[in-house]
Amino acid sequence: MTFVEGPVTVTVPATSANLGPGYDSLGLALDLRDELTGEILTSEGLEVTVEGAGEGSVPLDESHLVVRSMRAAFEVIGKQPPGLRLHCRNRIPHARGMGSSSAAIIGGLVLARALVAGGELILDDDTLFRTAAEIEGHPDNVAPAFYGGFTIAGEDDASPTGSATHCFAVRTAVDPRISVVVFVPVVGVETKTVRGLLPETVPHADAAADAGRSALLVAALSDAPEHLYRATRDFLHQEYRRPAMPESLALVDELRADGVAAIVSGAGPTVLAFSSGVESAETTKLAARCPAGWTCHSLNVDIDGVRIL
Template sequence: MSTNFTAGPVRVRVPATSANLGPGFDALGLALSLHDDLAAEVAPAGVRVTVTGQGAGELPDDDRHLVVRAMRAAFDALGGQPSGLRVDCVNRIPQARGLGSSSAAIVAGVLLARALVVDGERRLDEAAVLRLAAEIEGHPDNVAPCLLGGFTLAWSEPTGARAVSLPVADGVRPTVFVPAQRGLTATARAALPATVPHGDAALAAGRAALLVHALTADPALLLPATVDRLHQDYRAAGMPGTAALVSALRAAGVAAVVSGAGPTVLALTGVPEGFSPGRDWEIWRLPIDVSGARVARGRLGHAERDPVAAGRKS
């Protein structure tokens, strides 16, 4: 099929995400109100990427950039590649911290490409966007909340990834503890065993089910609902500071977990006054993002270009 491209730029806002949420390994995720803003347009030739904020001076500025790679995959699915691209990224989601920066880049790239194609939404509907983003990322637990917003349950079928978004109960108050050091998902996954004891798997199944109820109906149950034996203990040796902070918060009655593959820590309930994680951590209170990724026409505005404008930190 032939592909016609729209005139002028398009833009997208994508939220940070936290996956796993304890026992919901590779399945559960939460969208958080810390956002990257991106804009793209078709150019006569070549690829140029500008990055402001997180990753500036580190991320590639050409076809190697993850946003462009995702755009290329989407253009292939939409029927053809443009002559060239100009991409503008204002990043606020920390890189390699367990807050879904790669998933945000992938979802943004797929949606930007779709918006640049005439009748792109007809050719690539939301279900197809999710499938393609999960295929690029390798699993759907972060791309689902990034795309859909709120609390999501994601799973894979032979035809690809699927997900649903559920409303979150009042009383869930996410706080993230973000360290300076980075982590790599590949390294964290390499620490996981090929099998786990049947008792641990059974516990995880029960607590993941309880977690859905706790997040959507009864936050008072979040502490027992976030008990995990599938991944966090196996990764603790590679992130001792993260493991220690999770333990300290849980001992104080806080439903704390490793955010994604870490090293960020996510607390789902209020942190006691006076609790200090130490000087190596920033504390950000981030409301749940209920909207997910949002696409519009035009260039980034002044506020969108501010690398600290989107997302509340404290």
């Protein structure tokens, strides 16, 4: 087993999970990418540099999420490098519900695999995806980050091979007319915090309504975008999270009152609104509604997922 000489660069997209009713199951890759460059050093040591999102705040040691993910990949492959150099160019906002942690995990795993000659023969795609889901804790964001496009992901109670859980992901079509506008607040929230606001049980009627909207959302994203407004109505999680992000839910309410298919992106507080093309008049009007101080991005759906450059 040998390491690849010279640096390797991968890019990985932002993601939006839940998409309204698809709690912990639906995810969409967005064309806003982090870029990670790794290199094996012949001498011992770890060098980590970061530019962009997280610069000056994320750790630059073994606790860095990309480094931890790379170590996990090397562990599966069966060989740790003597030394490692990593540079991260981050465009995905942190703690905003846009999948920055999933991008770090998928990017780190794929980068490490690419730094080992024949690494894909040992760490195949299924194993890599399962490892990513284990690190993240759930598969709904790592699935679109890895596979691209629109994914439906989840976990079985037991796999055919006898392991405790088995993650799955199915990629399905996205209508090419669909784009999104994301409104990113200045201050983020921690996923753990907003998950703590959710009740242990919900009314049966709400669960049934959410299941119906989730099914409709799959159809709407595939080839019926005219149904996106109805399909993005959530009954399970967004309203319970309002105390942690009142401005975000107020923007969702305002946009939906005008017929816009708007949702909280992932755990929030970013708001995502579906539109019809990044250069369309509809998108321009939506972007103009960005609250003062927030950042707005008009984005296509990313169909590629993680890429090695």
